[in-house]
Amino acid sequence: MNTGLLMLWGYWDSIYQRCTRLRYVEKGNNIFRIVLLRYRGEPLITSDQRIINPGDLIVKLHIHNYYYATLCKGIKNDLRLALLLRRHIMLSLPKLAAYLERLERREEIKGIVGTTMLHKGVEPLGFSISDVPMTWFFRYKRWYLRLMLRIIHPEGKRRVQSWKQEMPLKRVYMSKDQLLGRYGSTIQSPTGEGL
Template identity: 75%
Template structure:
């Protein structure tokens, strides 16, 4: 990625951060930013058979795209980018679990929920996956995430053109109980990098 473009993105990211109320889990050392909010959508059933209903309190997770872009700078191999993302998600999940455990609203939070096009390979990490309705909000989000992919991915332009009609936006989610059991204090995931 062009250094000047990355610098401009850094300025934009600071503005975005302030406007969205996103909280860093651990700035510069965690791939997630989060915001507690009420879930809006169809009922979600997690892999451990728990449910997240419309109106439940969740921790909305966002991959910190700018931070990840800085980590990927100079990486040209597509597989290395995917492995780098997986490694950082695995390293970030225990800190996310600790953050949730320390929240005042932890008893009311039902789980973590995010929206992404990078959903392949997340099921073994404990996430469940479902479709999102393609309303105006998710159409905008899909456009935005395609732009991010184009900027971050070593072959982003070609990848976006190739996937023009096949880049499904998915909801990824996990119950609070599963997150804490797998990644909370004293837990061992057994996942390998």
């Protein structure tokens, strides 16, 4: 991506941030931005057998695309791009868990949920994956995410066209208990009491 386009995107991202309810987990040092909201969708069964039902309070995950684009600048290899994203997700999850632990409404939260085309390899990190219904909203989101990939990826249009079949839009999710158990700072004793 050229420097001028990245700079314009940075201005737009700043405006977008002010106009939405998205919150930074840790500005400039975390690949996630989040919003706290009520889940709307089909019931989700997580890998640790928790259920996220419609109406449950969730942390909605958003990849901070502009931040990721700045990290990708100058990288042209697909494998390096994928490894970079995975590394930053792994570094960001403990900070997300710490952020969630500090929220006033943390007891109400059932899990974290995101929608992405970049879902390959997330299951070993604790996420479950499911299809999304192709409503007008998800069709728009798929178009938007493809546009982002076209901008971020060095081979742009050609790469996104080749991803159409192998990179469908998916929902990725994890229960709050699993997030905190895997990435949180609170260690439970065998009796269930914090140490």
